[in-house]
Amino acid sequence: MTLRGLHQQYLRYLEVERRMAPQTIVSYRSDFQQFLEFLRGEGRWGMASQDRLATFSLENVRAYQYQMSADGFAASTVQRRLVSLSCFGTWMVKRHHVAENPLAALEYPKKPKRLPQVVAWEDLQAVMPAEDRSRDRAIISLLLYGGLRRGELVTLDVGDFSATMRKLHITGKGSKDRVISLPQPACETLGAYLTQKRSSAKASDPLFVTSVGARMTAKVVIRTVNRVARRFGRHLHPHMFRHSYATELLDRGADLRDIKDLLGHESIATTEIYAHVSAARQRRTVQLLEAPGAIRGASVSPGNKIANAVLEVSGK
Numbered sequence: 001m002t003l004r005g006l007h008q009q010y011l012r013y014l015e016v017e018r019r020m021a022p023q024t025i026v027s028y029r030s031d032f033q034q035f036l037e038f039l040r041g042e043g044r045w046g047m048a049s050q051d052r053l054a055t056f057s058l059e060n061v062r063a064y065q066y067q068m069s070a071d072g073f074a075a076s077t078v079q080r081r082l083v084s085l086s087c088f089g090t091w092m093v094k095r096h097h098v099a100e101n102p103l104a105a106l107e108y109p110k111k112p113k114r115l116p117q118v119v120a121w122e123d124l125q126a127v128m129p130a131e132d133r134s135r136d137r138a139i140i141s142l143l144l145y146g147g148l149r150r151g152e153l154v155t156l157d158v159g160d161f162s163a164t165m166r167k168l169h170i171t172g173k174g175s176k177d178r179v180i181s182l183p184q185p186a187c188e189t190l191g192a193y194l195t196q197k198r199s200s201a202k203a204s205d206p207l208f209v210t211s212v213g214a215r216m217t218a219k220v221v222i223r224t225v226n227r228v229a230r231r232f233g234r235h236l237h238p239h240m241f242r243h244s245y246a247t248e249l250l251d252r253g254a255d256l257r258d259i260k261d262l263l264g265h266e267s268i269a270t271t272e273i274y275a276h277v278s279a280a281r282q283r284r285t286v287q288l289l290e291a292p293g294a295i296r297g298a299s300v301s302p303g304n305k306i307a308n309a310v311l312e313v314s315g316k
Helices: 003-016 022-041 058-070 075-094 121-127 134-146 150-154 184-197 218-232 238-251 256-263 268-276 279-289 305-313
Strands: 167-171 177-181
Touching (some): 022 058, 022 150, 121 238, 134 150, 134 218, 134 238, 150 218, 218 238, 238 279, 256 268
Antiparallel strands (some): 167 177
């Protein structure tokens, strides 16, 4: 069995048994192809020899890692590609193609911890009415008022939207489902799009399609946002809508746990990053210094008997 053939079986396993999202499988296929392209570019590996199982080695993958670093790839990109290859190695162990994962000792680069980029909510709200295409206006509406990932957007079917319940059924990362409520502006925009363009569509049909009727891809979402960005006069990316959505909810007093559920995060620790970019939350905090009142003393724990006694004697 060739290395490429084994990887095809692995992708089939992800699709059928793990039921991973199509966009995830596309990414895994691309990551593996990039590795093969690196092997092909090395003089010591020919077209035939690169497809042998022996080329999937720690030495070769580490050389690939060094080359990506030299080419200036972001640490997050390098890490994702290496994790993708390592997961393939783990699968080969489970299926008894190799005795142990060749990449078990591989070390991944640390990703820099950056705060999410957000755009002023009022500015993003002004973008949608200026869009004259009903499909693209609906896309922007769901990015803005639903905080969807672009991969989630393209997997939506017509039946996933309930106009009467004002809810949207989403298949997120790892094929995990969630249902979110949509505010009125998003419902109106999406309803108008369905009435004008998809009135004859069945519930199982793709919600967003291209000009030839095929399901829309993530690249179409990016092109739509890029066109909006040119009109907007600044850099925009689909995920910036998601960041701004979460930050605006937090600014308006929403509970982090509710935001976590809306975004489809597994852990609230992921959602907590928006607390660091919430300007309103910071303003409310520092305004405590402007309010009149005595400075509070150190907190006293129930077990600190001496401190408690001092407070009782002083009448506090």
